[in-house]
Amino acid sequence: MFHTSDLHEAASDSLRTAPGKSRHAGTPRERVGYTPGMDPAARIDAPLREYRRLLDATFGSRLSSMRLFGSRARGDADEDSDADVLVVVDGLTEAERTTAIDLAFDAWRNTGCAGPLLSPLVWSPAEQEARRRAERRIALDIDREGIPL
Numbered sequence: 001m002f003h004t005s006d007l008h009e010a011a012s013d014s015l016r017t018a019p020g021k022s023r024h025a026g027t028p029r030e031r032v033g034y035t036p037g038m039d040p041a042a043r044i045d046a047p048l049r050e051y052r053r054l055l056d057a058t059f060g061s062r063l064s065s066m067r068l069f070g071s072r073a074r075g076d077a078d079e080d081s082d083a084d085v086l087v088v089v090d091g092l093t094e095a096e097r098t099t100a101i102d103l104a105f106d107a108w109r110n111t112g113c114a115g116p117l118l119s120p121l122v123w124s125p126a127e128q129e130a131r132r133r134a135e136r137r138i139a140l141d142i143d144r145e146g147i148p149l
Contacts, residue, residue: 048085051120065087072116082116089124092122104117
């Protein structure tokens with residue numbers, strides 16, 4: 001599982017470079033696994049499937065729903081767009097919310113760091129319902145445009 005300390009270590013490592021060398025290998029497109037002409041659905045399929053597998057393994061039947069939303073769901077994403085994913089877990093604790101967020105990075109890393117980063121929004125069913133009742137735009141947009149996964 002990815003932990004915040006790993007991010008700090010990776011960031012620290014990236015700052016230690018030989019004089020005259022770039023901290024980043026390749027172009028931005030190469031670093032995110034972008035291939036011109038690559039089907040955007042193919043780029044996102046593997047990380048989403050892996051994320052679902054990791055969530056199922058962690059939460060089992062408590063995983064209530066998972067929906068792709070935002071630009072990827074609307075079909076107006078570009079090559080740099082992340083993939084917004086709503087994850088709803090019954091009986092969610094704050095520690096489990098953090099775990100679900102970390103699993104999104106693990107899924108991306110497990111699939112070769114190719115395709116878009118996954119940006120999870122992790123709610124309990126009660127949090128989702130409260131946002132719907134309050135007519136919060138994010139909840140309404142997810143209901144309207146979200147794609148069940």
